[in-house]
Amino acid sequence: MDPVIIAGAGPVGLALALALARQEVPSVVLDEGPGKDELRLARTVVLREDTVALVERLTGLPLDDAGFRWAGWRSMRRRQVMREITFGGETSRNAEGPGDGEEFSAPLHIAQHALTGALREAVIHERLVKVAVHSRLDSVEQDASGVTAHTRGPDGTWWRGSYLVGCDGPRSTVRKLQDIRFPGRTAVERHAVAALRTELPWPGEALLHRMTPWRTSGPSTGEVSARPLAEDVWRLDWLLPPGKDLVTPDLLVARIRETLGGWSGGATPAYELLDTGVHTVHHRLARRWRAGRIFLAGDAAHLLGALGTQGLDEGLRDADNLAWKLALGWHHGPHTALLDSYQAERRAVVAARLRAADQALPLLRNGGGLRSYVPGSARGHDALLTDGHLGRGPLGAPGAYTGSPLMPPPAESRALVDTEPGAPVADVRVTAEDGSFVPLRERLGRGVLLVVLIAPGTGVWARKHWVTAGIMPRLAAAVTALPHPAELLVAESYPGAAAHTVLLVRPDGHLVTALGGVRPADLYEAAEAALGGPANADSENAAEATAGRR
Template identity: 50%
Template sequence: MTGPAPSGSDPVIIAGAGPIGLALALALARHDVPSLVLDEGTGLAPESARSTVLRADTVELLQRIGYGRVTADGRGWTAWRTLRRGRELHSVELRHDDVLHLAQHRLLRGLRDAVSATGLVELMPESALLELEQEPGEAAVSVRTQRTWLHGSFLVGCDGPRSTVRKRLALRFPGRAAADHYAVATIRADLPFPGEALLHRDQPRHSGAPSAREVVARPLPDGVWRLDWRLPPRAPGFSPDQLIEQLRATLAAWNDGRVPGYELISSADHVVQQRLATRFQVGRAFLAGDAAHLLGALGMQNLDEGLRDVDNLAWKLGLVWHGHAPERLLTTYQQERRSAVIARLRAVDQAMPLLQPSTPLLEARRSLLSGSLRRNAELLSDGSLGTGRLGGAPAYPAPGQGRAALTPGLSPTSPGVLVQDLSVITADGTRDRLRARLGRGFLVVLVAPGTGVWATEHWLGAGLMPQLTEVTQELPVPAELLVTESYPGAPAHTVLLIRPDGHLVAATPGSRPEELVALADRARNAASELPVPRGAGTGEGAPRLETLPAGQP
């Protein structure tokens, strides 16, 4: 395997030691890329009211980059319920791993522990980025902190909504300053729906209680709950006395008028912004997470999208840093991630008038014109559960095949979708999960019924395996060969080529060495055209790849 010259031995500089900056450093370490993480603070993670909801794909990312106790630190939900005036409108039964809710300080501590276990990440406390420089044509970027100048191969700004990196790159951050507004409290209490999360619209009113038309309750570990009361976007937040009054009224509504014992742990006023940077890349500098985009209306979680930034950018930086791909591959980070966030923001704008009328009059009109809340209750849960257009993982079509899209309606074999997790067998006979193998190189997966029944030595040297073993070694990118019993929508002997972030490049019928090499080469080169695999589209679920003109970034 040959490629262009490596970018050199300079580490990647990451500005920001929050969840996104630490996760990116760990993801790069999985690709054997060193990094310097600039932390403007002291590295402590004090307890607060902040918490985050993660979906299965982002939990799996954290696990494979080294945060081994993420599921122990969080709380999975058994169900999600939507109520109105005490009556249930919609419910969803959940598996423990569908949704994970954890406090932000636990997430930070877990990521820091994982960072301390790798020798490829250097944390630099009290080192806020002040300036950055990059010369045209130079294969380096320089930054200045309070202490010294640092030189790196690339710079990634993971430094939050007020990003210094974004400001130094002179990038605008337009959007809505108040898309949603919540009063937030974390409490310890025994509620009558243990393990369940719920949204309660139009709770029965109690004398003297402030006006909050909607509350969401989400369980955390150790008997802790996070409660979010939705307020008008530009209304003042609750005073301390009003918060206690609202909290007691809410608890009484869930306990037949009786206020159970509780402990108020923390509270906050949270205004949700919807913003998007005009660019995610300038030269060798990039933006990720809150520095690049802000979401969060309708229960969406910006951290999920930030971790998807990490997964998308890390493997591309890894290939370029090691010399396995040209730098133009990095332009696909902005093309894919920015268009995915745009699609998400558009979905929110379309759903908001239906789900969050701003006044009682509009609520009445909505009921008359578009049906009851029951009709839209499933959509209302999408943002909180990470499903559908408001939360599911996006699809990244191949260059030239269009912009990133939201996945509802796409088949499991559509190019660009996040592959489904299933049992696989490695070339040495080890059994594992497909997504656990992600994050190092490309995956070549053969769908071969019977491999789970026959002993490994019988099929490793039979059928397509010898040829696939040889072609996997000859691919122009690091790759691993896996075998699986079946894959949804893929006939026997289908070969899946999967990117390191788990998104499908293509599903081809049988072993087509030239096509696999061409597909991998185009994936690493960000080429605008893809070949049409012979026989594609002839089997159930097999995709049809066509040569299309290049799309605009």
């Protein structure tokens, strides 16, 4: 069968290629450039725990070696510290005293070229991935059995693939060739950006400072953030007012000196300017993410980034969601409901994130007048911004596919756990089939379903002592009978789960259902639903051929 064609060799396209390869699906990555990335320290990304785990699983490399884990987070308003968080510590602290006792995990801040470099290095050693450099897509045709694409460049040629995924950015050629609309808002926010090496009073801590008390040089809203990288390098972002005011080098240098001096209480500390830029945030969402055998992912499908939300996080989740569905179709024949669920799930999650940001923006950016004097309003604004920057709440947390067409009907044996169906599972320690103890996330991304039995006490015994005892033989037989390959894992505990709860988990780590005890019929029904229901290849081919002619 023909490989999957991936247009675009950015982080999302490379991650998708590696995710497909882990499931024995070949791909061709069409790279417009020379296969190298420009080194830009002013272009960085902040990744949440789930996307860090995904990239590390795909590359086999610890991303902490290329990025930087923040030691903490603090937000300020004028001269007042509104909130302080120590990552890995016990609690947060706000302006009124101790926080709510919640424990926070540190985001990973990494230069985008370093992230892409790690993915490229893994691709080099992957036999199932071919990268075609200097290959710019200019035409695409599809039929009932595959996709034909043409690229221009020094070695312009025709490519034949089973599917094609457009990971080719905001100006996506794939999206335009399919005549898919990309509505939304332009220049929602603009930031002046500088990467520099210096020492700040909060080593290793990220900072968001609103209503800075010092006079600003040139156009400014009085909001600046500082996010640390390794080796005393910082990325500073100044929120610019609406408009197209030119950010000149002199104005930027004056802004740097003023900001560093304000934080240091007087004289500007020594610094080395490494890179500069202007970051413009757009909010857009493609009308369709699938057209027959052609899909969109990453910035080709959505743009978001105001209030700390990170578009690349969502792009990597696109790749994770789509990979196992394409792999199942590649190996076993296409399935309309399963492939359609990619758009239904991912577009709904990103749309909700965009709505949350658009609803919060007027409160945060136009909150002057009486609103700024309402008790608690400043704390509420700070909480919204903190959620966005730290990957929490509706502005930052990974989305749940609660309305997914792949959700099974409620079963009488359904059990309640702290994870709702459709949400990402907690990363608990499990015992694998070979007897090893591993994090649950390490078993994801291989195209198989995961069945996790919660069995307190098993963690202190080798698997051979209990694998044939109690309910294990019956559960093992039920897992073997499922309509798709599945791996049986055992966990000592899971948040909110009673003993003998059975979790069914998708290959991308989202919970399908939790059942009380071994219920083979309910487990089978849930697994079949998670795969899109019974497949009908003939109707699928006809539907795709029709979609391709639209």
